[in-house]
Amino acid sequence: MDNTKPKRNCLISIYSKNKRIVSFAKQLDRLGFNIYSSEGTAKYLKQNKIETINIQKLTGFPPIIDHRVVTLHPKIHAGILAKNTKDHEKELRQLKIPKFNLIIVDIYPVWDGIKSGNLEKVLDLIDIGGPSMLRAAAKNFNNGSTVVCDVRDLSWVVDRIEKNGGVNLEERKKLAAKVFKLMLRYDSAIAEFLSEDKKQKLRYGENPHQKGWFEPDSNIDPLAIQNFNQIQGKELSFNNYLDIDAAVFALSQVGGKKPACVIIKHTNPTGFSVKESIENVYESAWYEGDPLAAFGGVIGLNRSINENLAKQMLVGKNKERKFFEVLLAPSIDKDALKLLATRKYLRVLINPALKNPKPSINRDFKKIRGGILYQDSDVNEIREKNLKVVTKKKPTKKQIKDLLFAWKAVKLCKSNAVSLVKNQTLIASGVGQQDRKESCKIAVMKARDLSRGKSKSTPLDSVAASDAFFPFPDGPRILIDAGVKAIIQPGGSVRDQETINLCNKKGISMVFTSTRSFRH
């Protein structure tokens, strides 16, 4: 310790009084600090034979209205907030205000009130003075303020003071950041408690034994789920929300220029199509996709539903009853609504923004054990000009349109994924696989199985998309042998040339996007 320095000042205000704080206060006393403390803390330390200066002596103001206002005084806050400038120092001297170098505050445990569920208790436990001192001290870290909001930090902080004479700038910054982190948790818990209506309780989570909630954010995205108007049907389930999100993602990729329809099951598409008329596009998505898997799915459209379309949705080509759980559309005719109302459980959600759906630009995140993974939304759109043809054979104009659509479809699928597209319609997909060859195999198997009318050996005559590069030509070989005529993929494998050679040998075309589209 440099004894020529003026005495340093410490401010202590502790809610949870215990021996730990006593021992640190003793150390600080020994290290030559003037210790100022709020009334309760002063009393407690005095009982433990540590003399401190009651801040009332500084403020000349007694605690009022049942101690609801104790530390909210300009002399205290000036002592915390003053900068290391001559002007400020002079002002403090004139007003006889100590400059606080070390601020230790343990705020009221509002969580105890929240656990009790009692509003009065929560409100009583909302600390105002403590957070004010903490935030002020944190704001001033670059002027020498050391702020401790977690008594567990006292041990190393006091150690630093003893050994190095103080806590360095970098460490003070960390302590300051910790204050704002504490405050955000604190105020977030209060906000959640006060707005019970915000987190909506769902029937359950992904499974009946898990509780589930939906918390709408306050963003103004017109396609946010809370901006859909549910006009009929059962309450949305946790898994409905997930599938609706996937359906909106699908439609936002194709926009509003042409009628589009997507059908989602377990977050993956069973059908996806873009056509000239809304009736055709629905028929393609349902029948040219996987009508078996579509059973119980979420259907999303970017055009109004008329009576004719509603009929198609309820009764199939062979007069069979068609069942689906959720319907999303920009609007719906009265007559169509009358028809759909006969299915009283069917959830119908209307949002005019579906007419011209745009991708979300909000940041995406995923929970893992220990924290959160954040990432930018995948708003990257691949257009014709981004494609690099790598084979001798060039794709036709029609194939290019299908390749671009197949890319949108594969972006929608869970990785690893391969999608097969024909006439702007998804005819099969191999999704969520552990390896790419398997995705190819599954996509082809499904397309074959689904071509019920035709022979299983008829060439598919489709295009294919892969969400990441092919590490080997084994996957493409399966696709080509089944009759795939053009492939879109990112490219970038060390073995790209082998795959290109295969395509050249088989006389099909391949284009690279130079962009991957994993979606887990």
Add this chain to the structure above:
Amino acid sequence: MDNTKPKRNCLISIYSKNKRIVSFAKQLDRLGFNIYSSEGTAKYLKQNKIETINIQKLTGFPPIIDHRVVTLHPKIHAGILAKNTKDHEKELRQLKIPKFNLIIVDIYPVWDGIKSGNLEKVLDLIDIGGPSMLRAAAKNFNNGSTVVCDVRDLSWVVDRIEKNGGVNLEERKKLAAKVFKLMLRYDSAIAEFLSEDKKQKLRYGENPHQKGWFEPDSNIDPLAIQNFNQIQGKELSFNNYLDIDAAVFALSQVGGKKPACVIIKHTNPTGFSVKESIENVYESAWYEGDPLAAFGGVIGLNRSINENLAKQMLVGKNKERKFFEVLLAPSIDKDALKLLATRKYLRVLINPALKNPKPSINRDFKKIRGGILYQDSDVNEIREKNLKVVTKKKPTKKQIKDLLFAWKAVKLCKSNAVSLVKNQTLIASGVGQQDRKESCKIAVMKARDLSRGKSKSTPLDSVAASDAFFPFPDGPRILIDAGVKAIIQPGGSVRDQETINLCNKKGISMVFTSTRSFRH
């Protein structure tokens, strides 16, 4: 307005001065409020011909240290915080403090500083007095305080005062909640800015064109990713984090009693096994699972890695080079480490808690467009006593062990999923499918393809698990025809009896868990 009532008091402190506040102040003046305002606001309103009471008159204390302390005064905070009790009212009268009924504060736009990236500017813009008044007023909403932290609310608030004489309790509560929501966003932005090191920038997100970050939480879960010690290899990627999370989930389900190994690719298992020795369990997970898909995966173990095991991991049975991206283990021998160090990109992560891994009890959440879906963790464990045998044939003791393990394996798989297990080892899985029949088909196809040595028509002689009920007997038929001898599934379909009849006819056993295990 009830003219017999005493004049009400309003406190205004506005950072962004504009005409909007002028018009509202005029209205409040007309409605008979005494308007107190902080110096800058008072000046601005005066320019616009509205006389207000400068709070300095109330406090008798001038703004000090460059206005860093203006409103932090006990008289102001007592006026905000006093309850509607006789004692408090008396105290206010004695101290000549007005009781503030309406508190309007527009805090400093710290976001402007954050956008600029300039630390000094951020610190200067951290508001202390404003938040203190807002939080105090919010705390006191049930004593008549109406708090406005967003000037856009002034329109309806002033309207209510004019029409109903005030804002009702429910609305005041909403305004209070809004304060804490604002503060959590405010302090969260500051915390993030001050702790650049907290959100760790990743090389990129799921795809190279998306930025990615990992933000560790502050929980003390020993298996939180930040409690793993990376002792060698490249930086973890976004997708590594996801796969590590799945690997830890897998191991936490089987615990530490017996050696266990899991291999993850794209969040799904390619291998998963529990055996008596760690070398055997690794060999089973790799070779009896899907060794092709395991290429480039994440391997997790619940036992220490010795030299012998390390050798097995690097070089295969046929002397082939085996490649994997991440290795997780509770510990590692020196000799093993020396061997693994020859693969300098290989990420090796050590965490002693893997010796006896426990499930996470933290709440899970998923981002969707418009908000967040929360749910309890799926910590439900199915034991033998939870099983209900529904077939004439009862599973053998060995089959029960395999069925319970198949259930753990299918819980790990992305839905829809079917897992095939033999001798406590996952031999194939059909994951992430849009329909259950397809999952059965894929699982069988993979198991067939993988039985390279044996004939493709050899009965699998395994057990199977399905993560949700079979809606029809078509899926089980595929499994049974391939040689599956026992099936575990939740049960609960209206057609359960058809599936049970099929099992009885084919002479296999089936058990119900009564619990679903979707994982999307």
